[in-house]
Amino acid sequence: MATSPNRPLSPHLGVYRWGPHMTVSILHRVTGAGLSLVGLAVLTWWLVALSGGADSYAAFTKAATSIYGKIVLIGLTWAFFQHLLSGIRHLVMDTGAAFELGVNKTFALVTLVGSVLLTAALWWYVLGGAK
């Protein structure tokens, strides 16, 4: 912008006491970027491998079920649930609701705890814990 570089700026992050709402806010961005760059790449790789037949699908499965593959997939699962829950929080706040300090903090904490619980439950089921 063609304005003076010396114009006053609003205070940045340093002046605020850190809280769950700030963690959730930045996590929404981080998980969104992760899902966009890594999640969609994995989804596309999976579809291309599947369309290529048994051999290419086997190559994908081998990578996906390796220890590194599992770490990436568990990470993506958490990112999916965190982004989904904080996304719902954003939609609620877009209506003008949940800005009260207590409600806002509780809602933020619910998304943090919820994403971890949902990820744990899903992978417990996938890795055979239900059997």
Added chain:
Amino acid sequence: MSVGESSTPLGRVRGLGSAREGGEHWLTERVTSIALLLLGTWLVASLLILPALDVRTTLEWLHAPSGAVPMALLIVVGFKHALDGMKVVVDDYVHDEGNRFACNLVLLFLAVGGGALALFALARIAFTGGAA
């Protein structure tokens, strides 16, 4: 109305009126997010419900319209939502105008290219059942 050097930036902006865009980007992000709430839940639920994730079962699932159509929607809406979201991140953090344009161009090409590749793979599965 004068919009010359003597006016302040605010005055110049007021003289020009609003950009008349931006609202659509904001709203599209919300609408696609609600669609992805459904489509994302569908994908996770489907993967959990499928009896196995071997090549035959998975191909059968995406060969049928009940699997192929939501997956096509997920690809299109997912890449669109990712592009819209990443644009906000780039616009916030990349301050140089030239770099910002370059970053947004790369993102656009990645999203369109990736989406096209995913759709092609899905079409191959849906219409031919994948490579033999």
